[in-house]
Amino acid sequence: MDTYRADVAHIGKSVIIKGELSGSEDLYLDGEVEGNIDLRNHNLVVGPNGRVRANVHAKDVVIHGKVNGNVTGVDKVELKKSAVLNGDINTQRIVIEDGAFFKGAIDIRKAEPKAEAARPAMQAAAVSATHSAPVSTPVVSSAPPAEKK
Amino acid sequence: MGFFRNIFGGSSEATSVAGESAPRIPRRSTGFHQFTRTILRPDGQKILDLGFTSSSNITFITGLGHRAYNEDVLAEANSSRLVIPGAEAGSTIVDVERFLAEDMQYEPEWFDAVLMWDVCDYLPEALVKPVVERIYSITKPGGALLAFFHTRDAGAEAPYYRYHIKTEDTLELQLGPHFQLQRVFQNRHVENLFHDYSSIKFFLGKENIREVLLVR
Numbered sequence: 142m143d144t145y146r147a148d149v150a151h152i153g154k155s156v157i158i159k160g161e162l163s164g165s166e167d168l169y170l171d172g173e174v175e176g177n178i179d180l181r182n183h184n185l186v187v188g189p190n191g192r193v194r195a196n197v198h199a200k201d202v203v204i205h206g207k208v209n210g211n212v213t214g215v216d217k218v219e220l221k222k223s224a225v226l227n228g229d230i231n232t233q234r235i236v237i238e239d240g241a242f243f244k245g246a247i248d249i250r251k252a253e254p255k256a257e258a259a260r261p262a263m264q265a266a267a268v269s270a271t272h273s274a275p276v277s278t279p280v281v282s283s284a285p286p287a288e289k290k
Numbered sequence: 291m292g293f294f295r296n297i298f299g300g301s302s303e304a305t306s307v308a309g310e311s312a313p314r315i316p317r318r319s320t321g322f323h324q325f326t327r328t329i330l331r332p333d334g335q336k337i338l339d340l341g342f343t344s345s346s347n348i349t350f351i352t353g354l355g356h357r358a359y360n361e362d363v364l365a366e367a368n369s370s371r372l373v374i375p376g377a378e379a380g381s382t383i384v385d386v387e388r389f390l391a392e393d394m395q396y397e398p399e400w401f402d403a404v405l406m407w408d409v410c411d412y413l414p415e416a417l418v419k420p421v422v423e424r425i426y427s428i429t430k431p432g433g434a435l436l437a438f439f440h441t442r443d444a445g446a447e448a449p450y451y452r453y454h455i456k457t458e459d460t461l462e463l464q465l466g467p468h469f470q471l472q473r474v475f476q477n478r479h480v481e482n483l484f485h486d487y488s489s490i491k492f493f494l495g496k497e498n499i500r501e502v503l504l505v506r
Contacts, residue, residue: 237345244366246336246359249352 154190162195171206182215189223196228211245314454314462321493321501323459325436328403328505329354335402338428340409342466346454347405359401363409364450364469366393367417384414394421396428404429407453408438408499410483412469419483426486426506435487435504439475444498446471 149167152158156172163179170178171188178185180199187193191206202214204224212218214232222240229246237243329335333355339347340363351358366372367389376383404425410418425435440448450469454462475483477492477500484490484504493501 235345235348237343237348239345241343242362242365243343243360244362246357247348247352248357 149186154188168199187224202232312465314464316456316460316462317495317497318459319461319493319495319501320459321436321438321491321495321503322455322461324491324493324503325403325405325434326458328434329356336400338396338401338404340405340425341407342452344452344454346456346462350455356402359396361394363394363421364412365467367413367421368469384416386416386420389417390420390424394424394428398427399430399433400428401433402430403434404436405453406435406437408440408451410437410475411440411448411471411473412450413472415472422483426484429506431506433506435484435506437480437484437502437504438495439480439500439502440471441498441500442474444471444474448498 149169150164152168152170152172152174154171158172158174158176160176161179162174162176163181165181165183167184167186168178168180169186169188170193171190173192173194175194177195178193178197178199182200184201184203185197185199186203187206187208189205191204191208193206193208194210195208196210196212197208198213198215200215201217201219202212203219203221204212204226205221206223207225209227211229211231212226214230214235216232217234217236218230218232219236220226220238220241220243222238224238224241224243226242227244229248230243231248231250233250233252235247235249329337335354335356336359337351337356338359338361339351340361341347342362342365343360348358348360367384372385372389373382374385375381406425410422413421429435438453448471450466450471451463452466454464456462480492480500480502481490484502487504487506489505491503493503495501
């Protein structure tokens with residue numbers, strides 16, 4: 142989702158949007174947005190030129206640029222090394238590269254078990270004592286790849 | 291500054307390896323171990339990290355089931371937006387009022403614990419007392435504060451290190467951005483600075499760092 146693809150909506154760096162931004166496709170945002178961004182089950186990339194003053198809600202959120210606002214990534218939030226985020230993060234998984242600036246709070250939500258997977262587990266629990274494994278809340282340290290000389 | 295110089299061969303070389311690729315040096319920390327014991331239970335505590343953004347620290351804090359807050363106080367304190375003209379012609383000072391209005395803005399008694407690391411040693415003089423007072427006001431009674439202070443042996447050129455949490459008793463030091471060591475506190479100065487706290491414990495570190503665990 143880092144690179145521009147034809148099936149991803151693209152907002153260029155000269156575009157300024159004020160108001161509600163919602164959609165049902167992935168979005169690469171390299172311009173400015175002031176308001177709210179709601180992509181629900183789709184992914185958002187804030188490019189290196191992106192300037193967002195809005196609360197963000199998407200499935201996966203990748204930030205290269207600047208965001209002032211709270212960020213909800215249903216699955217994952219990723220701060221690249223050039224990212225500047227002033228706001229709270231709410232997600233299941235977070236990746237922060239060295240060099241990223243973050244000011245705010247992080248809530249790691251536990252993954253909700255899928256209905257199909259949960260049902261057998263519940264049945265198993267009903268017939269025997271269980272050995273419960275801790276629910277992981279992975280936060281991945283991601284060092285940027287070494288530059289080739 | 292023996293430890294740092296021994297590892298990096300002096301401040302000039304240390305500066306050259308600063309940044310994201312700088313190696314991490316593990317160091318056992320009694321102070322951090324004691325701090326960790328105070329925050330193990332219950333889940334859901336609010337922990338404020340005043341150091342450089344570290345994914346390791348966020349991993350550790352959220353892994354305990356807590357809510358992690360991050361605010362890089364040194365980066366904010368050294369921001370150009372806080373520089374204003376001083377009384378003397380050509381001089382500049384730090385805009386303390388603006389700092390307090392825009393930074394470290396939290397509800398009173400909001401945090402269960404605060405990681406201050408060695409921020410105090412690098413803060414501009416005008417901000418030391420206001421920052422300490424702000425930390426006190428946003429920490430719950432009984433909440434813990436972990437702070438590190440250089441000893442005189444660290445030397446005036448002691449480089450700034452980022453602190454990454456590795457385990458409950460081990461930290462990793464990584465050369466960070468260049469901040470000038472502003473002062474060296476004596477134990478008595480530390481006690482005076484944090485005189486409102488109900489308890490204060492000093493732990494002697496091996497590398498010219500004193501670790502201080504305070505309870506509000």
